[in-house]
Each structure stands twice: as structure tokens, then as C-alpha cells.
Amino acid sequence: MQQTQSVTPEEPNPTVAPEATDTTAQILISNQISTLHCAGICKWVHLHHHGLFREDLAGIYTAEIVSAASHLHANDIMHSDLKPDNIILDVDGHAMFTDFGFAKQFANDTRSKTMCGTIEYMSPQVFLGKGYDEATDWWSVEIMLFEMLTRHLPFIGCNRQKIQQKIIIEKAKLPAFLQGKHIPS
Numbered sequence: 001m002q003q004t005q006s007v008t009p010e011e012p013n014p015t016v017a018p019e020a021t022d023t024t025a026q027i028l029i030s031n032q033i034s035t036l037h038c039a040g041i042c043k044w045v046h047l048h049h050h051g052l053f054r055e056d057l058a059g060i061y062t063a064e065i066v067s068a069a070s071h072l073h074a075n076d077i078m079h080s081d082l083k084p085d086n087i088i089l090d091v092d093g094h095a096m097f098t099d100f101g102f103a104k105q106f107a108n109d110t111r112s113k114t115m116c117g118t119i120e121y122m123s124p125q126v127f128l129g130k131g132y133d134e135a136t137d138w139w140s141v142e143i144m145l146f147e148m149l150t151r152h153l154p155f156i157g158c159n160r161q162k163i164q165q166k167i168i169i170e171k172a173k174l175p176a177f178l179q180g181k182h183i184p185s
Helices: 020-040 044-050 055-074 124-128 137-148 160-169
Strands: 003-007 015-017 087-089 095-096
Touching: 020 160, 055 087, 055 095, 055 137, 124 137
Parallel strands: none
Antiparallel strands: 003 015, 087 095
């Protein structure tokens, strides 16, 4: 039985529809996102492209993202493609995730080996092929926090392979203006 996820304005967190088809889920999600866009609720992309986030705003938005990811994980769902383009904010500034195309339902102690996501936000575990769990979503949250505070991704390269190598081998280098601050690693 195939499972798909949808998100609605009334229930901003994904629900699992066990008997829905991919087409049905795409229509549901597409219709809801169109409704949100038409209502002028999509603010994340505007904020993200506006520039550097103040530390206090980065903290607030990161807390919103952590809350949404925690809700997914509490319901045994990992998103697997968290990135700024897949987050919208409602009128109250609460984060809602979109694009559940790579989302997976998981049970405790299960690991996925599917290579999926957006390379700049993918965790080393995804590339290493040994399997990963919901911790891959937390990696993506950390990358987004870094990006909010610096306006840059921590791992960049001239092609996908170079980026992948850097993610596996290197540690993120904090710019001088962030060094010495209490940022979890």
C-alpha cells in the first residue's frame, strides 16, 4: 500500500493518507500551497532572499522549523528534503513544510538508504550509503541556520561531487563574526 502526505491550512503538519495515489497527493498539496500563496502567506522565500537574518530572527525561525520537524518525527515521518524552498510561514510566522515527495515513514531503529534530497542540505550519512534516519532532517536544519546567519551555504563546490566530498570530509567554517558565539556544532 502506497502512502502519501498532504498538508492543509487547518492542520499545518503532514497527515498520512494510506490509500491516496501520488496524483491525488500532488493535487492536494498543490491546491493547498496555491491557496496559501494566494492568501499572501508565503513569506519564507522573501525573507530568505532578502538577506542576512538577525540572530534573534534566525533563532525564532529555527525554533519554528525545529517544532515542525519534531512533530513529523513524533509521527514517525522524516522529510528528507528540508531546505528554504520547502518551508513556508503562515500569517503568524509559524513554519510549515511543503514538498513531501521524499518523505518517508519510519519505525524506531530503521534506516533508509535512498539517495534523495537537495545536495547542499544532505547529510554525510546519506552519501555514505550506510543508511540514515531522521537525524538527516536535523542536519538540514543546521545547514539552514548557518545559511540564515551567513547568507551562504557551508559547503560549496564547482559540481555535485565536490560538494558531496566537502560535506563528508570537512567541518563547516564559521565566519569571524560568528566565532566565539554559542552555536551548537
